Amino acid sequence: MAAALRGFRYLVGRCNKHDFAYVSTRCLASKTQVGFVGLGNMGNPMAKNLLKHGYPVIATDVFPESCKEVQELGAQIVDNPAEVADKADRIITMLPSCPNVMDVYTGPNGILKKVKKGSLLIDSSTIDPAVSKEMASAAEKLGAVFMDAPVSGGVGAATSGKLTFMVGGAEEEFNAAKELLSCMGANVIYCGQVGTGQAAKICNNMLLAIGMIGTSETMNLGIRLGLDPKLLAKILNMSSGRCWSSDTYNPVPGVMEGVPSGNNYQGGFGTQLMTKDLGLAQDTATTTRTPVPLGSLAHQIYRMMCARGYANKDFSSVFQFLREEESQ
Amino acid sequence: MAAALRGFRYLVGRCNKHDFAYVSTRCLASKTQVGFVGLGNMGNPMAKNLLKHGYPVIATDVFPESCKEVQELGAQIVDNPAEVADKADRIITMLPSCPNVMDVYTGPNGILKKVKKGSLLIDSSTIDPAVSKEMASAAEKLGAVFMDAPVSGGVGAATSGKLTFMVGGAEEEFNAAKELLSCMGANVIYCGQVGTGQAAKICNNMLLAIGMIGTSETMNLGIRLGLDPKLLAKILNMSSGRCWSSDTYNPVPGVMEGVPSGNNYQGGFGTQLMTKDLGLAQDTATTTRTPVPLGSLAHQIYRMMCARGYANKDFSSVFQFLREEESQ
């Protein structure tokens, strides 16, 4: 873990060498207005953290009622993304899926209708990297900079400002993005060109899903073979079977405290959301002609779980899905 | 990790409470003769470590030439397992697969033909736990104790005495087993009743295979999406995608030093051996009616790799198998 953290510091450090080359006045004009589009479960606490850090926020959302809380905390609410772009040259967007992102950027009332030259547009939605690239290219034609910066961590991390941002885009703009993202996250990692933030997020979640299903079926098999679940978890965690799902987020009730498996799979990261991310992983794999046999099967298993009533349970409930029904 | 180690110490500690109840003279008669059957790649260095620790060894192997080395180091060589059992009341067996184990124990010249009452028989082969239970039951009828104690760690760990033993069998016999196994391994873990040592080994290796294939396809996907492999590995290892295959044994050449991926997948743990262990996992899952979708697909992928010429490469070569052929 220490090594991993060192690695992280190195990554961030790497970007500093470009500071000297950074000429935009945007970044220097700290604490000027920041636009925010998308005030849902994640966007709301993120915008609040910007306000907390002293940034004036100009926000909008398709659902007016979503705007109330941040308005009460001092944010200015406008009608649509184009108006946000009219008033702010740094904008963060946090939206549920590709079509929303395309609409917010390139739609009739989209950001790009009124974006100013030199603006910094940061999209924290989790979407197909190909769409991120399209948006970046459309923004570039208007002289603006688009970066993708999807997050890892849920509503809790968004509230406490402990998100991890994986950022793709021009390296010389990374520090400007980091200035804002640091208000909302504990880790801000530069990943490479536009779309690589999405790529990193998608890759992590695909491997996470594989690890979670793998851990669940392994624990289930071990239990049926007569092993005590806590003991099996300990053995795996000392050995080469170790993974985040076995040592940090174990799916078997009673093995670990403070995780959704101990709370009837409430809270955590919903099966439906994981399924969406696995769909994105599958899409990018198909586009890049990459074989992802386990990722693909993981996608299908979560898809079956959604069809069988597990959509809103934490994704570790796959242990429950695979286990024999109690009534049998 | 610290927690895991604590867990491990606890496990071992748990067994000590039984010391007082332990009455066999076997254990007290330390440094009396130890039998050893199976002097292959693993058995040879294991037997040598017993000799190094001062135990007189009585050994046999179906291939006489395999016996030379330990004979030169002082071991007494006999003709067959029955003769080993005639001369030693503590015997360790290390064999390639189920039929060998059945032959060595219950065959016409098998251990059980001449086993003495009260003998301790420890099988370190990796086999179906159902066979371990059968052998234990046959031994018990003759008044002997059988324990399964498969290992994790390869020839290197066997040579340096750093194996991990996962032990199944009567808890009150664990200390007697541990006395011997500690000469050959760094970790000796009590897993439960007979067969649970095998179960733990099989479960770990199934999850390992899933993690390795998952890491390989994830790294491949990330690279095709434009991510630097070292950077992707770092991000995964800081995040919930982290697993042993990503942070300790990364399958992508150049990401990590001192692992088979940096050496054209030479050495390490062969694809064929992993395939055998996945076959055992599948067998036990079928017998216990446990769904293991990813474990089963992992098995099939390694099976395809064996069919396509990867049998003797390290199991991390699945990265190479999934990657586009260079000639294309």
Added chain:
Amino acid sequence: MAAALRGFRYLVGRCNKHDFAYVSTRCLASKTQVGFVGLGNMGNPMAKNLLKHGYPVIATDVFPESCKEVQELGAQIVDNPAEVADKADRIITMLPSCPNVMDVYTGPNGILKKVKKGSLLIDSSTIDPAVSKEMASAAEKLGAVFMDAPVSGGVGAATSGKLTFMVGGAEEEFNAAKELLSCMGANVIYCGQVGTGQAAKICNNMLLAIGMIGTSETMNLGIRLGLDPKLLAKILNMSSGRCWSSDTYNPVPGVMEGVPSGNNYQGGFGTQLMTKDLGLAQDTATTTRTPVPLGSLAHQIYRMMCARGYANKDFSSVFQFLREEESQ
């Protein structure tokens, strides 16, 4: 279909050339006593058909009440398989799984305890071909002939004498077996050496399971894409997607009449039985080191269905399992 039937007649015809070489008096002594072990759902109607064809039947079953019906029809009931072998030199066995077969043949009251030289033993159970080979080898040592002859077709076909038998064993004994099996089945196919009857059965059922799940997910996908299910079935059945599950046993309610999908998946071939056969397919694939990726996943999907309450529904209920829950 005509070609296939021609193929079938050819197969049967091929065997006739051996008639002249056939010397056993067993076959000539037509309508002498036939033994029958295992009077379950399948064995009962099979034994009745032997009686109907004028064969005196000597039968046994572990559950005495299973014997009543055939006893009333004139069969002689004895205590155990050994007594059957004492009284009959042609015996048919129909048992649920490998351990039963081993017990009935090689157990303490097994057939082989009293089998006469030259006896013909036909096992119609569906089991691992390796066990069939073991039984054949044990019988051969006592001068008896063992053949495996698993059936396709369920209770309905057993009752109407329309089963298909797939027969493995010495080709020169095939006609003797066919004489009896023809009383109970419409097709009797010679497959090759001992175990190949099982192999044919297992292979067919594996491909059947793959076709059924494939048809189910394809129909489900088409329906969600806006296709009428009957129309989609017609298009598939005219095209290269055609298979038995699409054109004869369609899993979508309303597409076809007289199949379990039209009757809430009652009757037919239970998911649990299919899962058992897929377990056998997986076992033989593992033993012969054959990659069976789709067969293996089909096994796991049926395994998950058993865990989720589908064990007793027809195996075409996989359509229902994959479809979105109605309550959602």
Added chain:
Amino acid sequence: MAAALRGFRYLVGRCNKHDFAYVSTRCLASKTQVGFVGLGNMGNPMAKNLLKHGYPVIATDVFPESCKEVQELGAQIVDNPAEVADKADRIITMLPSCPNVMDVYTGPNGILKKVKKGSLLIDSSTIDPAVSKEMASAAEKLGAVFMDAPVSGGVGAATSGKLTFMVGGAEEEFNAAKELLSCMGANVIYCGQVGTGQAAKICNNMLLAIGMIGTSETMNLGIRLGLDPKLLAKILNMSSGRCWSSDTYNPVPGVMEGVPSGNNYQGGFGTQLMTKDLGLAQDTATTTRTPVPLGSLAHQIYRMMCARGYANKDFSSVFQFLREEESQ
């Protein structure tokens, strides 16, 4: 099969009832000019068949050399799709993939730039049904009718005019489409609203891929279990394992004549093309949230085959891919 053909005639017949209501002069003006965009391996013989049936053809292709053959046969060649639309009110397009279709219809020199009101636009490309719907909606705004009509059958069927067309679009326009498509195909099937032609094609090919891989692994398993491949194929084809891949296009060399397996997997339907279609199936499944576990694994297996050098072999070469390498 007879039932299926009856079904097919019924489908075609169903459409006739709309004849009386059909008022467009397009259809009545038989043998007026027909536009054709995309003269590749498939488009070329298709356009030739239109010419053979007496239709004047106006054609274009991005590669001028592709136009030579049809030009020599009397077709008029123009510079781009817009010019085709300027001169013809019935246009057929046959293009490799989604981006091509979007460009040919909605690009700067696309058909929709100059399309006339009432024009009939038929796209025979195999693409995502969502793109077909987009094109239809764009055409409708200009008063034109768009139908999707992907084909089954390869270059041979295209040459001999024996393709099968699966047609989606307004039912009242089906006869007009059928008039033209009948010149190029033996079967023209109405599937439903726009996009259902693609849906039917994609569904068929997904089930085909599943059947082919399933047949390959089943035949391979049977052979390793000692069955003669021809005999096994016969048994499957008489039984419930029967499918198009087992009875019409068997993947095992020597089982059948006149199929690619008998010709080192040359010709036929390339693995790469099948992989593309499976990618479309996966995309539509992800979009409609449909679980397709076997279809998804089939996709991944063909993806792996592409990565391992099988891209240009017939898709039945999966038998070869799964079989043990001969050198081992």
